Amino acid sequence: QVQLQESGPGLVKPSGTLSLTCAVSGGSINSSNWWSWVRQPPGKGLQWIGEIYHTGSTNSNPSLKSRVTMSMDKSKNQFSLKLSSVTAADTAVYYCARRRSLGLFDPWGQGTLVTVSS
Amino acid sequence: DIQMTQSPSALSASVGDRVTITCRASQSISIYLNWYQQKPGKAPKLLIYAASSLQSGVPSRFSGSGSGTDFTLTISSLQPEDFAAYYCQQSYSTLLTFGGGTKVEIK
Numbered sequence: 001q002v003q004l005q006e007s008g009p010g011l012v013k014p015s016g017t018l019s020l021t022c023a024v025s026g027g028s029i030n031s032s033n034w035w036s037w038v039r040q041p042p043g044k045g046l047q048w049i050g051e052i053y054h055t056g057s058t059n060s061n062p063s064l065k066s067r068v069t070m071s072m073d074k075s076k077n078q079f080s081l082k083l084s085s086v087t088a089a090d091t092a093v094y095y096c097a098r099r100r101s102l103g104l105f106d107p108w109g110q111g112t113l114v115t116v117s118s
Numbered sequence: 119d120i121q122m123t124q125s126p127s128a129l130s131a132s133v134g135d136r137v138t139i140t141c142r143a144s145q146s147i148s149i150y151l152n153w154y155q156q157k158p159g160k161a162p163k164l165l166i167y168a169a170s171s172l173q174s175g176v177p178s179r180f181s182g183s184g185s186g187t188d189f190t191l192t193i194s195s196l197q198p199e200d201f202a203a204y205y206c207q208q209s210y211s212t213l214l215t216f217g218g219g220t221k222v223e224i225k
Contacts, residue, residue: 036214045205045217045218045219046162046205046207046216046219047216048213048214048215048216059212061213062213095162097161099214102150102152102167102168102209103150103152103208103209103210103214104152104164104168104207104209105154105162105164105207106164106167106173108161108162108163109161110160110161111160111161
C-alpha cells in the first residue's frame with residue numbers, strides 16, 4: 001500500500017526557509033490524487049497548508065499562501081514544501097498526506113517536528 | 119473559510135460507554151465531512167469519510183452520521199484503544215479545514 005515519509009531539517013532559524021520533502025512508496029505520485037501538507041503546532045489542532053497535483057497545479061491556505069512553495073519530482077516519486085520567512089509560530093509537526101476523491105486524507109506520513117529557533 | 123466547531127473539546131468516559139462527538143460547520147457542506155483519530159505522537163488515522171462511510175479496517179463500533187451543517191461521530195462501546203483525540207474535517211471547499219478536536223480520556 002501507499003506509504004509516505006517526511007524528511008528535512010528539524011531546526012530552522014527565524015526568518016529562514018523551512019524545507020521538507022515527502023517520499024512516496026507503494027504508488028506513483030503521477031496519479032489522480034492531490035499530495036498535501038498539514039501541520040500541527042505542539043498541543044494544538046490540525047491546519048491544512050496546501051497541496052499539489054501531478055500536473056503541477058497547487059492549492060494553498062490563503063493564510064500561508066504568500067510564503068508557501070510546493071513542487072514535485074516525479075523521477076524520485078516525491079514532493080516538497082518550502083515555507084519562507086518562518087517565525088516561532090511555524091513550529092509544528094508537519095505531515096504529508098495523500099488527498100483522495102471526496103477530499104479525505106489517507107494515508108499520512110509519520111510527521112516531522114520542525115522547530116523555529118535561533 | 120468554513121469553520122468547523124467540535125464539541126465537547128474533551129470528555130471522560132469508561133470502557134464500554136457509548137460516546138458521541140459533535141461537529142458543526144459554519145455553512146452547509148452536504149456530506150463532505152471526514153473523521154480522524156489521533157493517538158499521542160502519531161499521525162491522524164482516517165475513520166469515517168463522506169459523513170457515514172466506514173474506512174476499511176476500522177471497527178464497526180465507530181459510526182458517523184449527519185449532513186448539511188451537523189454531524190456526529192459515535193463510538194458504540196468504548197474500548198481501551200479508543201482513548202485518543204478525534205478531529206472532523208470538511209472537504210466541501212477548496213480551503214480544507216479541521217475542527218479543533220475532541221480528546222477522549224479515561225474516567
